[in-house]
Amino acid sequence: MNDILPQIALLDAACAGRVTRYLDTLTKPPGSLGRLEALAVSLAGITGEDFPRVAPPAVVVFAADHGVAAEGVSAFPQTVTAQMVANFVAGGAAINAFSRRIGARMEVVDVGVANALPAEGVVQERIRSGTGNLAREDAMSRDEALAAIAAGRRAAERAAKAGCRCLIAGEMGIANTTASSAMLAALTGVPVAELVGPGTGVAGEALVHKCAVIEAALSKRAPDPDDPLDVLARLGGLEIAAMAGAYLEAAARRLPCLVDGFIATVAALTACRLAPALRPYLIFGHRSREPGHAHALAALDAEPLLAMELCLGEGSGAALAYPLLEAATAMLAEMATFDAAGVDDRSEHEEPRA
Structure with a gap:
């Protein structure tokens, strides 16, 4: 760092x-x-x-799994992470459609997927095969968090060297709203119940259970809110760390970063706690319907460009907002x-x- x-x-x-x-x-x-x-x-x-110019944009989707998925906090099984990575490679996801529309250079980076992935079409930066279960152990070591940040930096470097003028970081990882909510609670002190949303579709008793898992993890892991790297290592995700690294490297290269939804904004908050000088380089694409996103935006004093009730991730909301950046430069x-x-x-x- x-x-x-x-x-x-x-x-x-x-x-x-x-x-x-x-x-x-x-x-x-x-x-x-x-x-x-x-x-x-x-x-x-x-x-x-x-x-200024913002074309062409780079879309980098970081993929990783989360051990906390074993606690039943997601409506989908962990195998979906690898399946969606295959969908990205095949060009069939929302972010593929939106990236094509805006003429983006798109890259998919494996920083910690637990299951087998396509042999081609994925940049291999796997730090480990998914994080530890934050309900029972630290998600990762500080060195692993730093390694994931470095992987994100390398992705932004590749984009810059390819001539890209704007960075959109997306993510894929079953249970990553759980990790993000835990991180946000640790970084801001906002009660967990105000932050946790349905994620992939969790509701009712399952949502109550998700809150309880996060609250117990915060108690057991006891992260230091004044040490963002400690919060990231104890509670976070490899893809969250990689997004933080991508923002840092892009800013060092004077590239605007168009931030996506809840998870991407938690990554941005973490990166800004590590490097406050990053904040002016961040442009926030949209306001997610995940309840924690409003708190993450408030912590960054950020007003997003769009509010379309999205909660998909992948970088999709940022890609939809990108034409506004092009309009500003055309003006x-x-x-x-x-x-x-x-x-x-x-x-x-x-x-x-x-």
């Missing part, structure tokens, strides 16, 4: 200021494009470019100024004020 933290620079304030002023020369009333204008300024500050690059278009600027005709 020591080598990445100093590489995350402050936003380019001078560039952001120039773009802020330039926006008011375009053929529109000042501020009339609302949050799109703020998004353009953010992209300028992140990239250091007066006319800067393609709109005419008042002078160029021969349109009167209102400010030139305002009466002087006494």
Whole structure:
């Protein structure tokens, strides 16, 4: 971790200021494009470019299993993780459809899937075959958490070297809402009952059981809330750690990170606790219907671009939000100024004020 933290620079304030002023020369009333204008300024500050570009985007889906699935906290068996990875490779998942639509470079990375995977189409970065059962033992060691962070960093590096200009990190891992909820409770102190949602479809007594498993794990694991790596190692997931690493590396390379839903936001919160300078590089794609997501967003003082009642993961919500980033860059690059278009600027005709 020591080598990445100093590489995350402050936003380019001078560039952001120039773009802020330039926006008011375009053929529109000042501020009339609302949050799109703020998004353009953010992209300028992140990239250091007066006319930032976000195409092509990179979509990286990190896959891993969770030992806590043995506690019956998911509506689906653990074998679904490997089956969905095969679906990603075959191009049949939602994130495949959305990635094709936005022209993304898509990569699937195995950082800890427990079952056999397709021989081709998956980047092999497996740290171990699933985490430990956090209800009975630490999810992983600190070294394993760091190894997963490093795997995420390498994925972002590959994307940058391939010419990608924006990063979307997605995940697949049965029971990862359990791990994410436990981490969020540890990092924020919010009661578990306010954070835990249905995940893959858990309801009724099963949802009560899921809360009880998390509360017991928090008591037994006793993570240090002031040590985000400790929280990650004791309660987290290999794919969560990898997403955190991907955000850190992307920011070091001045690439905007478009954050997906609940699990991706918990990964982002963890990464920001490790490196607070990361926060301005994060753009939040959507608000999930998982109840914990609102708390994770609040902890990051984040307002997402979309709210469409999604809860799929995979990076799907971020991919849906990506065209708004493209619109912000097109606004800067393609709109005419008042002078160029021969349109009167209102400010030139305002009466002087006494």
